[in-house]
Amino acid sequence: MIRLIRSELMKVRTTNVWLVFTIGVLLSAAIMAIIWINVGSSQIDEARIMFAVPEELSPKEKEEWIRTHDLGPILANTAAQIYTSGQFLGILFVMLLGAIVVTNEYHHQTATATFLATPKRTKVIVAKLITAISFAGFYWLVTTVFNGVLGILFFFSEGYDPQLGDWTVIRAVLMNGLAFGLWGILGVALGVLIRNQIGAVITGSVLYVVGSYAIILVYGLIYAFWIKKQWILSSMVIWPSMASQIMVSPEKVYPQSPDWWVGALVLVGYGIVFGTIGTMIARKRDVS
Amino acid sequence: MLDGQIVVSGLTKVYGEVRAVDDLSFTVQPGRVTGFLGPNGAGKTTTLRMILNLVTPTAGTATIGGRRYCDLREPLREVGAILEASSAHRGRTARNHLRVICAAAGFPLSRADEVLELTGLRSAAKRKFRGYSLGMRQRLGIAAAMLGDPRVLILDEPANGLDPEGIRWMRDLLRALASEGRTILVSSHLLSEMELLADDVVIIADGRLAGHGEVAGMVSGRAVGERVRVRTPHPEKLLAELGSEVTAQSDPSGLLMVTGISAPAVGAAALRAGVELHELVAERPDLEDVFLELTAGRAAIR
Ligand SMILES: Nc1ncnc2c1ncn2[C@@H]1O[C@H](COP(=O)(O)OP(=O)(O)OP(=O)(O)O)[C@@H](O)[C@H]1O
Ligand SMILES: [Mg+2]
Numbered sequence: 080m081i082r083l084i085r086s087e088l089m090k091v092r093t094t095n096v097w098l099v100f101t102i103g104v105l106l107s108a109a110i111m112a113i114i115w116i117n118v119g120s121s122q123i124d125e126a127r128i129m130f131a132v133p134e135e136l137s138p139k140e141k142e143e144w145i146r147t148h149d150l151g152p153i154l155a156n157t158a159a160q161i162y163t164s165g166q167f168l169g170i171l172f173v174m175l176l177g178a179i180v181v182t183n184e185y186h187h188q189t190a191t192a193t194f195l196a197t198p199k200r201t202k203v204i205v206a207k208l209i210t211a212i213s214f215a216g217f218y219w220l221v222t223t224v225f226n227g228v229l230g231i232l233f234f235f236s237e238g239y240d241p242q243l244g245d246w247t248v249i250r251a252v253l254m255n256g257l258a259f260g261l262w263g264i265l266g267v268a269l270g271v272l273i274r275n276q277i278g279a280v281i282t283g284s285v286l287y288v289v290g291s292y293a294i295i296l297v298y299g300l301i302y303a304f305w306i307k308k309q310w311i312l313s314s315m316v317i318w319p320s321m322a323s324q325i326m327v328s329p330e331k332v333y334p335q336s337p338d339w340w341v342g343a344l345v346l347v348g349y350g351i352v353f354g355t356i357g358t359m360i361a362r363k364r365d366v367s
Numbered sequence: 368m369l370d371g372q373i374v375v376s377g378l379t380k381v382y383g384e385v386r387a388v389d390d391l392s393f394t395v396q397p398g399r400v401t402g403f404l405g406p407n408g409a410g411k412t413t414t415l416r417m418i419l420n421l422v423t424p425t426a427g428t429a430t431i432g433g434r435r436y437c438d439l440r441e442p443l444r445e446v447g448a449i450l451e452a453s454s455a456h457r458g459r460t461a462r463n464h465l466r467v468i469c470a471a472a473g474f475p476l477s478r479a480d481e482v483l484e485l486t487g488l489r490s491a492a493k494r495k496f497r498g499y500s501l502g503m504r505q506r507l508g509i510a511a512a513m514l515g516d517p518r519v520l521i522l523d524e525p526a527n528g529l530d531p532e533g534i535r536w537m538r539d540l541l542r543a544l545a546s547e548g549r550t551i552l553v554s555s556h557l558l559s560e561m562e563l564l565a566d567d568v569v570i571i572a573d574g575r576l577a578g579h580g581e582v583a584g585m586v587s588g589r590a591v592g593e594r595v596r597v598r599t600p601h602p603e604k605l606l607a608e609l610g611s612e613v614t615a616q617s618d619p620s621g622l623l624m625v626t627g628i629s630a631p632a633v634g635a636a637a638l639r640a641g642v643e644l645h646e647l648v649a650e651r652p653d654l655e656d657v658f659l660e661l662t663a664g665r666a667a668i669r
Contacts, residue, residue, distance in 0.1 A: 086468075086471035089467050090459075090467050093459050093460070093466075094458045095458060187456040188454040189456055192468055195448055196443055196468055196471040197442075198420045199437065363423065365416075365422040367413070367416055
């Protein structure tokens, strides 16, 4: 198994896909970090003005005001956003990498050589899953460190604590890692299900990028005109892109949203189900 | 111990309406080059892919040294293969392509350079696959097949795209490998090349076995008899001398194809008749005649 993983990692490293993707991931992380730093900075400024203790209050009331107008959660949310700002496009890249790791074999007709070296195809798919997860982990690390440095610089320059010990922040960063890994798995499964390189890339991108907006729109319409029940909106979590948002978001994405762990379970479920279906298909499929 | 014998038994593959391979059985012996022949669409590629576990048979089995390909513990050490529609990533160098395979098979990466040397590709080793010519790609395929120094080689039209020198190089390589006791199964359309290369042939048509045996035996034992080609300015005088025992076809240029008599006898007859001869050749039937006879009427693309 080790040698298969080595071989799969080598396959990615010996083409320029990996270079293109790494540049893409870093570039998008930088752009998103700058956007979130701007958004966060104005949010903090606004909050600071609103939260400023009014002079006319009595000392008792001032104490109460300070207790209820804590800047902490806002700082933590901003920090979580900035530290995970490589996520949205980073995950897209990881999913596409996972898909390409598989579709390349058909696109370039290397499946023959691969399956001749390893006739036990399940092993090949598992090695590809592990490869995708490794790259997901790598990109998560790179974007987190990169955005972390940018974020910490921002907080210091504004004179705030960078919130590194806050559970909201830590959870966001960890969930971000989980999301990277799970989408890597979904990408591999997608590549097995849709062998055509361009088909897989387009399907994956559309599902991921447009997916959550389309779902919110459709569910919004259903809720408004058909079934006016809260659970309709809660059930949006069954779609992978929504599940992913619900899982990683430090706050509720929308009021009826289930807890983050429901999103996590849904994504893990998709990973397992599609990973298994994909593996079974690859085992049976003729290579000709 | 793997003895390297390939045994195909009852192998069948059905694609929708088409019985691409139909209850095919044959064995391939080690230490010999076995040619695998058949018209276009006869099912050669499909058969080879089934032997290598790339295509799942509808029925039947194929074993190499008594084991199915997917049960081999170190497949590349035991079997090397070149197949149609097998290729490398266009953006990867030839050397890296081979190293990826080495990594998967657990061979030292330096094996890649050794087989590049063996196949004459050393100078192009660091070139990307997209810059490879057809013949170079074929050589890279051979290089990949040789990585594990296998006892069995299975090649699907390996001469495709090779230049005359390359064809000779491959013929010598395969002959040398067979003489070391390895099993060589090679499909081809080049019948004259096969006659030089193969010890045995397996001929299929319509997915079914049409003939199987030693090349020498198959060629000499055919109903197609020996023919004599004669060129003379006076064909009618020669024919009169030859008598009614023989059958002859003539064409206006004075060329006669005579059957039922040996070349020396034709020469003697010409001398008796005082006829000038410009050409006298005994034509032995060759593999092509055997092939065409065995596959006659079954060559249509399905
Ligand atoms: N994946 C497939 N789907 C449907 N039909 C197929 C498939 N692969 C092969 N066939 C059919 O099976 C038959 C045998 O094809 P195969 O490629 O094995 O022939 P071949 O002997 O290798 O021919 P050639 O000499 O042209 O290479 C053909 O009729 C072909 O159309
Ligand atoms: Mg073929």
